[in-house]
Amino acid sequence: MTALVIVESPNKVKKIQKYLGNGYVVAASVGHFRDLPQKEMGVAPPRFIPKYVITNKRVVSNLQQKAKNAEMVYLATDPDREGEAIAYHLREALRLKNYRRIAFHEITEKAVKASLAEAGDIDMGLVAAQEGRRVMDRLVGYRVSGPLSDRLQQRASAGRVQTPALRLVVDRENEIRAFVPTNYFEVVATFEAETGKWEAKWDSKPYLKAGQDYLQDEAFANSVATLREFTVQDINTKPVTRKPPPPFISSTLIQAASSQLKIKPKKAMQLAQELFEAAVITYHRTDTPNLSDEAVGMVWDWLRQNGKDNYIPPA
Template identity: 45%
Template sequence: MTTKSYKLLIVESPSKAKTIGKYLGDDYIVKASVGHVRDLPKSNKQAIDIPGGFIPHYEISKGKAEVLSEIDSLAKKASEVLLATDPDREGEAIAWHIAEACKLKNPKRVTYHEITKTAIEEAIAHPRKIDQNLRKAQEARRVLDRLVGYDLSGLIWKKVRYGLSAGRVQSPALRIIMEREREIRAFIPEAYWSLTAKVKTEKGFELELSCTEEPRDEKIVKDILKIGRSNQWIVREVKESEVGRAPKAPFITSTLQQAGSSRFGFAPSRTMGIAQKLYEKGFITYMRTDSTTLSADAQKAVIAEATKRYGAESAEARVYKTKSKNAQEAHEAIRPTDMSKDTLGINPEEKKLYKLIWARTMASQMVDAKLARTTILANVRNWLARYFPRLAFLRPRLAWRGCGTSKSRRRRIADFTFIG
């Protein structure tokens, strides 16, 4: 009796394993490592050999011995082992740790940025070796976390108060905050006045004007108020112009977290947890990225859908350059895997976040919104010293704002924005 040959593909999460397993069929066994399988021991003395050159000593994480034993057993019978963990530093490290712990011979590394049948098949067709530079980058961060966190936290407990913590990221961030706080405390405030005038036209239309100056002298303020209250106001000039507003780039991790907070009140961890579920279901691309890039195929799909929904005159191909010097441009921005579906998710939170990602991606490949700007310049008759302008925006063409990226859709952007 012969056993059917199979290929073993290893991912992190069980839900991702379930989704990918449906795409690959019976020729593959898809197994989840359930996150990291090895880590530094809790004892700092045993964790890192500093005299030997900061060499880390790993041990199998609690509860992962059984997982590794099952992977090892499956790997020995498999014709091929594919490490398909996430396409970032942590994912590369997990792949390396699995290979080391199970002593895998010539495992193949496959990466993808979306969980779709096409993307998975493409990844399997182009395997590579484990990227040692990428996994060493993760190792360096982990070692620094341990050295700084353990040693500095212990010192803080002795010198300041028990229970406080320090870290590779939080300690420098705390210094930046404190330096800014010292600047704020050292700032010498200067009093000034912001003046507005509520006026009414002959036809009864009410306007609120804002003074172009912010006087520092109280005597000048009183003079302006006296003249303004006791004299007739006239419109000196009305200026009309058209301005364009460009759409924002597709989401990266940080901007998605910011939008989740401002639009829905989600904490960053909550936003990422929801995005993780959307990714594992195959609805969006990988949600940990610092790149605003869209692949050529994805850009074509967005433009095609924008053309279908809003007309060819609304679509415009745009390329966004990532501002971060350390951004990994090979990664993509966070986007839907299927632009024809503007609503996906199994609960209200998933649906809201998916819709936000869809709208941002759609808007990124559309023309500028055109706004008609009208500036009304007014002051007291026979008094040319100071002007009170009012700036209004009206929207003659929604453009990218029509696909749901703006809270103020179908009404004025803002009733009035003052210039001074």
């Protein structure tokens, strides 16, 4: 008899199968396969109990066959609320009796095998949290998705996040349309030094009239701009410590991808998922900057081997 290990992504199967070897069969749920129905609300007061339907019957049928031949089933879905919920739905849909829940934050041989040694049960608190979020999506956004799609003339979904975000966008757009522009003037002096050019901005606050926020006297600004002699009134020097940025979390990863590489959030997370599945990075859907001890050790080993010990911190 063999043990069945079920992960979410089919892209993880080959690498994890390689780590576990004989005695294990690795298969994928392909993400969510059980959800609220598409053509009805699927949840109603007073108890708001979700009505679930199978959305990928082929995957469920395939996993049922594999589970029948397995002595033990390990639910190795992602270590987050969604992953915990998928593990729960696997247990329910496959009617599992002999199962254990395992989770790993990096796809390395050490992490995968350690998760088997630390197998536990499904965290029903996380399942309830995900279910609450899913129900909120329906209650808050289900009725918005249709009109929003019609207005955008393309398929769009709304939920507990998108709906209030859409409201904020609309409110901001109304503020922009109601904005009355104000013409004002600034003066910037450019200086040349041995170290290069630098600029100083004129502080016009002492010259503003009562109730003014900006200097609107163009003639006065032009007269200031003709100045060519300056006196340094004060110099302040202080040491500045610069620290390296912390490891990426989901939000900072998306921000950096957008600002530095002009990659849209959805594409950035797709690429990160592929890197995670290839065991190149640790888990990216996270709000913690913690790094894998194993990964840090590998980096330090590489630095030592390449004569870059000075890059290794004392602690």
